[in-house]
Amino acid sequence: MSRQVLRLTVNGKEREALVEVRRTLADFLREDLDLTGTHIGCEHGVCGACTVLLGGLAVRSCLMLAVQAAGADITTIEGLEHDGELHPLQEAFRDSHSFQCGFCTPGFVMTALALLGEGRELTEAELREELSGNICRCTGYQSIVEGVQLAAQRLAAPQAEGSVAQ
């Protein structure tokens, strides 16, 4: 059985573990670090539920080996909330009813987080294209698109948050 020592940063914390080289990053996060917010849907890169940030870029954690993340800076859904305060994107998802069963939600949030981090202004068509790598079987996507748009508005004009939230 081939194992390696893996050192990396996850949600700002240095982590070290002995992992089997065939362990995917998704399984490593869930099984070894107990960060079960990263969901595993299809396990072959189709559904997007396992999306995490690798150095700020959205990637499928089921399509990377954990050992390939050596030295990397990973952000998972657990890294968004601080001291009980939800991230504005999470608040916008809640306010827009951007989920029903919630299985796909961590993947959508991480995909949208990377997108908002780029600071580009997007048309709705462009936003839908950017989100098209994530599959949701409940919402019909409309409320997810609205949630990301609401977050983008709030982040662009934080003073207007109260009125937008109405």
Added chain:
Amino acid sequence: MKPPPFEYHAAASVEEAVGLLAEHGDEAKVLAGGQSLVPLLALRLARPAHLIDINGVGDLGSVANGSGLTLGALVRHRVAERSEVVRRANPLFADALGLIGHVAIRNRGTVGGSVAHADPAAELPTVLVALDGEVEVRSGRGTRRVAARDLFEGFLTTSLAADELLTAVRCPAWAAGTGWSYQEFSRRSGDFAVAGTAVTLRVEGGTIAEARIALSGVSATPVRATEAEKALAGQRPSADAWAAAAAAAAAGVDPPSDVHGTAAYRRHLVGSLVRRALAEASTRAGGGS
């Protein structure tokens, strides 16, 4: 849905990767972006005894435009897609990059990986075939270049030997005034194309000097629609010329039937996509649609 066991080697240089391939070639797979290989491992369609990870190889990530566009094998799709150098050097290549999978796939997927994987429905192999591009290949025996027409041998199969590493992808210099279009159809955004086409068109003095048409998803490798190309040479750009070329392209393929589409459906798609691509390429070449 978990990869089978393998030995993992992280190569730090091309020499080291090539050395590992010389030692393990028949039982090894090269791991670049992993966006095709890791699913094959998870589904256990691939069971290599050794994985040679080239992500740590430093000198495979360059983008250069000299006498043609050269991309190191490890250039990520998303990086190339957003590169002004790529866009200026070869707008067909740039457009094709944006059609690969989804953003999260393109953040990891590599130019060399897409070509080496040799999926006949994939965009970059089709562009290379359309443009008569080539790849640079290294092994312990030296460096050689392989033309796209000699590279793709069959479904997910290239002519590269087991000890060879694809190190760069090249396209010939882009002739000024060349129009281009990449058209494909898939059931869902980001899925592999049921069929697609990469087209370039050069118009001189009001007539078509050169038309290049490559088709994806209709054969075991990307193929050129040579009859359609010949039919266009010397013609004036017109809707009738596009329709005739599209009909010739459709008649010239013998596509497979599968769950994504019947042979007749794919042939119909080829006709529609080629016609659409020629009209767009002609507009971009200044020949009207």
